[in-house]
Amino acid sequence: MKNRLKLLRAERDWSQGELATRLGISRQSVNAIETGKYDPSLPLAFRIADLFALRIEDIFLRDEEGAGE
Amino acid sequence: MKNRLKLLRAERDWSQGELATRLGISRQSVNAIETGKYDPSLPLAFRIADLFALRIEDIFLRDEEGAGE
DNA sequence: GAGGCATGTCAATGACACTTTACATTATGT
């Protein structure tokens, strides 16, 4: 399960801490998700999608998706 | 976090056990998700969406969504 | 009424999501 979180965050010039605050989670959780340590829970994935006004499928990708690029 | 799992399963005439097998999880897990005991992990949510050929947002709903119906 | 099937639920266990505290690194500014 890959994700485009780091990219989306960079587009908005947000630090990990700032994104964490907006999501109501810890900075370390943001870091862990970005660096692929684990996947967020489904409710958190929805909050992330809402924050960026995107669909979950546009932020989180199956491991094959977009891999060959 | 609500979900339309029971409905989608009924449309296909699958038992909880049959759905569980197709998803590679236990029957009790299917039951627990359907009865709202907990939400699936994000990877499992993707597997469910793939199985029904739907988007996650079309199966799992924020608590407000479609509530007033 | 006995047998099978689908469902709901409970207890116990292991794995993972998320937390706090803490430390190291790198870059920037004074």
Add this chain to the structure above:
DNA sequence: ACATAATGTAAAGTGTCATTGACATGCCTC
């Protein structure tokens, strides 16, 4: 050189996801 901000990482703790095994119910059929 010192301080600050951002990032990466680690350990320990809590709660939730998901597991198996078991038991009870209702339905359907024989």
